[in-house]
Amino acid sequence: MKKLLLKSLAFISLLIIAQTVVVYCLRLGFFGDYPLAVADFKKGMKDFPEVVFFGDSVVFTVDPDEPDRRTVSQLLQEKMPGTKILSVAHSAYNQGVYIDYLKYMIAHGVKPEKVVIEINLRSFSPISDRRPQYQFEKEKIFLANDLNPVFPLIYKPLLVLKYFNLQTISEVTFKQTPLYDGEKHIGTVADCYAYDEKLQREQAIQKVFQCLYLENISLRNRKLDDLINIAGLLRDHRIPVVFFITPIDYASGQKYFGDRFLWQINKNVSFVKSSLENQGVVFADFSASLPSSHFLWLNEGLPDEHLDSWRESVADGISKMISDEKGF
Amino acid sequence: MLFNSWQFAVFFPTVAVLYFLSPHKLQLFILLIASFVFYMAFIPSYVLILVVLIIIDFVAAQLIGPAKGGKRKLLLVISLVSNLSLLGFFKYFNFFNSSLASFAAIFDLHYPIQALSIILPIGLSFHTFQAMSYTIEVYRRKVKPEKRLLHYALYVMFFPQLVAGPIERPQNLLPQFNKIHKLNYDDVTAGLRLILWGLFKKVVIADRLALYVNLIYSHPQDYSGPSLIIATIFFAFQIYGDFSGYSDIAVGAARVLGFKLMTNFQYPYFSRNISEFWERWHISLSTWFRDYVYVPLGGNRVNRLRWIGNILVVFVLSGLWHGAGWLFALWGLLHASCYLLYRLFNLSSRLLTFCLVCLAWIFFRANNTNDAFYIVSHLVTGPFNLSGYPPLSLMAGFGFIALLTVIDWVGGVKKFNLANLPSPIRWMVYVIGTILILDFGVSIGIPFVYFQF
Numbered sequence: 135m136k137k138l139l140l141k142s143l144a145f146i147s148l149l150i151i152a153q154t155v156v157v158y159c160l161r162l163g164f165f166g167d168y169p170l171a172v173a174d175f176k177k178g179m180k181d182f183p184e185v186v187f188f189g190d191s192v193v194f195t196v197d198p199d200e201p202d203r204r205t206v207s208q209l210l211q212e213k214m215p216g217t218k219i220l221s222v223a224h225s226a227y228n229q230g231v232y233i234d235y236l237k238y239m240i241a242h243g244v245k246p247e248k249v250v251i252e253i254n255l256r257s258f259s260p261i262s263d264r265r266p267q268y269q270f271e272k273e274k275i276f277l278a279n280d281l282n283p284v285f286p287l288i289y290k291p292l293l294v295l296k297y298f299n300l301q302t303i304s305e306v307t308f309k310q311t312p313l314y315d316g317e318k319h320i321g322t323v324a325d326c327y328a329y330d331e332k333l334q335r336e337q338a339i340q341k342v343f344q345c346l347y348l349e350n351i352s353l354r355n356r357k358l359d360d361l362i363n364i365a366g367l368l369r370d371h372r373i374p375v376v377f378f379i380t381p382i383d384y385a386s387g388q389k390y391f392g393d394r395f396l397w398q399i400n401k402n403v404s405f406v407k408s409s410l411e412n413q414g415v416v417f418a419d420f421s422a423s424l425p426s427s428h429f430l431w432l433n434e435g436l437p438d439e440h441l442d443s444w445r446e447s448v449a450d451g452i453s454k455m456i457s458d459e460k461g462f
Numbered sequence: 463m464l465f466n467s468w469q470f471a472v473f474f475p476t477v478a479v480l481y482f483l484s485p486h487k488l489q490l491f492i493l494l495i496a497s498f499v500f501y502m503a504f505i506p507s508y509v510l511i512l513v514v515l516i517i518i519d520f521v522a523a524q525l526i527g528p529a530k531g532g533k534r535k536l537l538l539v540i541s542l543v544s545n546l547s548l549l550g551f552f553k554y555f556n557f558f559n560s561s562l563a564s565f566a567a568i569f570d571l572h573y574p575i576q577a578l579s580i581i582l583p584i585g586l587s588f589h590t591f592q593a594m595s596y597t598i599e600v601y602r603r604k605v606k607p608e609k610r611l612l613h614y615a616l617y618v619m620f621f622p623q624l625v626a627g628p629i630e631r632p633q634n635l636l637p638q639f640n641k642i643h644k645l646n647y648d649d650v651t652a653g654l655r656l657i658l659w660g661l662f663k664k665v666v667i668a669d670r671l672a673l674y675v676n677l678i679y680s681h682p683q684d685y686s687g688p689s690l691i692i693a694t695i696f697f698a699f700q701i702y703g704d705f706s707g708y709s710d711i712a713v714g715a716a717r718v719l720g721f722k723l724m725t726n727f728q729y730p731y732f733s734r735n736i737s738e739f740w741e742r743w744h745i746s747l748s749t750w751f752r753d754y755v756y757v758p759l760g761g762n763r764v765n766r767l768r769w770i771g772n773i774l775v776v777f778v779l780s781g782l783w784h785g786a787g788w789l790f791a792l793w794g795l796l797h798a799s800c801y802l803l804y805r806l807f808n809l810s811s812r813l814l815t816f817c818l819v820c821l822a823w824i825f826f827r828a829n830n831t832n833d834a835f836y837i838v839s840h841l842v843t844g845p846f847n848l849s850g851y852p853p854l855s856l857m858a859g860f861g862f863i864a865l866l867t868v869i870d871w872v873g874g875v876k877k878f879n880l881a882n883l884p885s886p887i888r889w890m891v892y893v894i895g896t897i898l899i900l901d902f903g904v905s906i907g908i909p910f911v912y913f914q915f
Binding site for chain 1: 464466467468471482645647650665889892893894896897899900901903904905906
């Protein structure tokens with residue numbers, strides 16, 4: 135027993151030495167896994183930004199044919215030249231990952247004058263909320279462990295041994311998630327997955343509108359829960375926050391579902407708003423602020439929230455909210 | 463609980479320490495509790511199926527032991543039907559149901575029975591077969607009925623081989639529960655060596671090959687001959703690394719605890735013919751079918767036509783054991799055909815055998831019949847297209863196949879034993895091997911292929 139114990143200890147020591155060589159001498163610590171978005175965020179934090187602006191693809195997408203290449207983030211910075219704004223934006227970013235960035239920011243002693251959080255209504259739908267690729271687990275792991283000095287040594291081993299889980303929701307579970315129109319069960323994600331080549335474009339568009347926007351948002355919704363947690367976290371640290379809901383193409387939705395579409399959108403927005411206002415935050419609703427002609431998807435593809443040159447008006451609205459003294 | 467998980471990395475040393483520090487009377491209880499914990503880490507409620515299985519076969523064996531004549535046979539039949547019913551319900555109900563529904567649809571008949579929404583209990587095919595071998599051996603009077611439920615429960619549930627074998631025989635495993643297992647340095651090091659090699663085969667080799675295989679086999683129509691051939695060869699080594707890796711870890715974990723499980727793989731891709739391949743591939747299953755299906759059917763002591771029938775039955779059943787689907791049956795049928803051709807024409811060639819095995823793997827791996835036939839019919843078409851797959855990863859795949867082949871050749875054919883090397887070199891191999899597993903292993907959760915069976 136003693137011999138085995140001693141040899142085990144010797145082996146573990148050798149292993150630690152070898153791992154240290156691999157990580158620090160061969161510089162293979164994260165094996166190319168370090169998320170670029172986290173690296174950029176860390177770099178941005180060093181400048182102590184006055185405003186931190188979280189968003190998804192809506193804030194950086196520009197139509198390839200458009201002469202004005204400025205994104206919502208860039209337009210916002212232009213409108214507030216004296217303010218250091220850090221934009222944290224990525225396709226499909228959502229409340230679930232914003233909260234981890236905020237925790238990191240707070241843990242590193244950065245206290246901006248204002249945090250702006252974009253809310254895309256589609257993020258509440260299971261199709262977006264539970265999509266495996268939209269969980270951003272790797273970023274969450276790196277943000278949560280940044281202060282851990284042994285993290286570079288243990289990251290890959292713990293990943294291989296599945297201590298860190300990069301796929302918290304499997305594709306099968308995702309596809310089996312039930313979907314609702316209001317309170318009515320309309321099938322699963324697999325049934326309602328609109329990106330089916332067999333469907334005519336018109337049918338596909340209708341499905342997207344139904345699956346992404348028409349489910350009743352309740353307090354059980356994961357993304358609403360994340361928003362409430364974000365509000366609570368920032369309130370506890372006395373960091374003012376403003377939330378805004380991005381415009382959606384409600385007019386096209388109405389074409390397929392009549393007034394019920396706008397009614398359901400308003401109902402959901404009111405519910406999110408009242409849930410957040412209970413936390414004492416400032417909330418702006420741009421959801422039904424733009425006609426269809428300002429949405430890029432109309433030319434091809436399926437409904438999304440990407441905007442044409444009207445981005446400037448959205449940037450305007452956000453800058454006004456930031457300039458407003460209120461925050462909580 | 464997966465062998466390549468942090469839970470097992472904590473669980474196994476804890477169990478081993480508790481086991482060796484406990485008095486003999488407690489050791490088996492510890493193993494049984496550990497086995498429950500291990501199994502319940504998957505779907506806890508399914509442990510009840512195992513408990514039912516254990517009780518039925520334990521009682522059946524007690525009754526078979528002293529019984530005589532027809533009663534003895536009846537009790538065996540009751541036991542086997544119970545086991546096969548459980549297996550049939552969980553594994554084959556939906557398969558036969560959908561087959562009947564398709565058949566009814568051909569004739570425009572109404573078929574009212576709906577598919578069941580059930581998940582196959584992990585390893586069910588393995589432990590039902592292991593349980594059946596016990597009652598059959600008791601019936602044949604080759605094994606005495608085990609009087610202690612604890613020992614029998616452990617025979618079925620012994621965690622190292624519970625969910626993916628090797629499918630043990632009562633003659634080998636049951637007596638080992640009577641022995642006092644003290645910590646043995648040589649057993650521990652030999653066991654750990656096997657665990658390390660098994661993990662390397664699974665995490666570093668098989669899972670890396672799986673990345674390319676999954677890419678190609680998920681949409682084979684997007685690829686032409688060279689990609690399909692490479693993916694098929696990769697799959698041959700993926701499934702070998704995956705399953706033999708699992709078996710090595712199982713045998714190694716048991717060895718650390720002082721138990722010797724049967725060898726499940728013996729360098730199968732060096733086989734000179736299909737017959738030899740089945741003597742080297744999943745040995746515990748092929749010998750099971752030989753002893754409990756082929757021989758009772760008459761084996762080769764019957765006329766030629768019946769012998770051909772026996773071969774076909776055994777291979778098709780073996781295919782269906784792997785999965786409830788016609789592709790698996792076809793896979794078995796292909797192996798049967800190759801086996802018969804070998805026996806009739808005595809064709810022996812390592813390369814030919816490997817190519818035939820690979821051809822059969824297409825039916826094992828393809829997602830559906832259309833895909834399988836598409837792949838077979840497009841093996842010699844079109845240009846090579848990497849389709850965005852990193853060339854370096856592809857090269858690494860070939861490198862790992864070469865490494866596996868060389869190690870198998872050196873270890874299996876040349877009988878080289880790592881344990882005979884000077885300790886500094888041995889330790890260097892252990893450390894590098896562990897680092898390769900922990901740092902260069904594939905981190906995407908690719909389940910053990912044989913877990914689905």
